[in-house]
């Protein structure tokens with residue numbers, strides 16, 4: 281399976297690259313939010329577009345041929361910068377920093393206006409995106425990673441844009457299948473709950489365990 285890459289970047293250099301990636305991602309995230317809510321006039325829009333296009337041209341001067349993939353470094357750190365939920369350099373990602381406890385994973389973060397579905401509320405697909413990741417990470421954290429086979433979501437009430445809390449846990453395993461569950465809540469209480477079956481695909485079953493994980497710490 282392509283996209284699983286091994287690298288040997290010196291530790292200090294990797295730390296610097298991570299800082300730069302986070303800064304770039306944060307700047308573009310700010311731009312994405314500003315693009316959704318801007319109320320400036322025609323002239324300022326044109327001025328902003330010229331700057332944005334110029335920035336894109338600089339970034340495109342040198343690029344990788346594929347998506348970012350999952351990059352394992354020799355010092356044990358792993359990069360998933362393109363991940364749609366966690367990727368620090370992906371402006372579509374909030375990005376979410378998960379905390380691993382003994383029996384569950386959790387995260388608290390803000391969802392801004394770019395995640396809107398119904399007015400003032402988070403898009404249902406975005407809720408699915410986040411729950412998929414938190415349940416998948418719970419399976420990884422419990423040592424039973426897999427790809428999402430089935431994800432079932434019950435939307436209990438609208439999720440207001442703004443601060444949210446997500447949690448996920450591994451409930452049980454059966455052969456190559458991991459059964460996980462999780463929730464999204466806000467100050468209004470429980471908003472959505474999910475159950476998922478995460479399956480170690482046939483092509484990954486013979487791989488070293490460190491190469492089967494789907495989440496990174498950078």
Ligand SMILES: CCCCCCCCCC(=O)SCCNC(=O)CCNC(=O)[C@H](O)C(C)(C)COP(=O)(O)OP(=O)(O)OC[C@H]1O[C@@H](n2cnc3c(N)ncnc32)[C@H](O)[C@@H]1OP(=O)(O)O
Pocket residue numbers: 412413416425426427428429430455456457477479480481482483484492493494
């Ligand atoms: C390597 C880990 C990488 C972690 C990355 C985490 C990323 C975050 C989560 C994601 O976004 S994953 C992306 C969305 N998911 C996919 O794209 C998955 C696409 N489907 C597949 O790749 C395969 O169909 C799948 C991994 C789900 C199943 O793999 P196999 O075809 O090799 O499984 P197999 O046929 O050997 O079945 C194994 C068991 O799972 C069961 N099964 C198969 N597909 C299922 C399914 N879809 N739902 C529930 N159960 C399923 C199957 O019946 C069987 O049960 P038993 O062991 O009891 O007989």
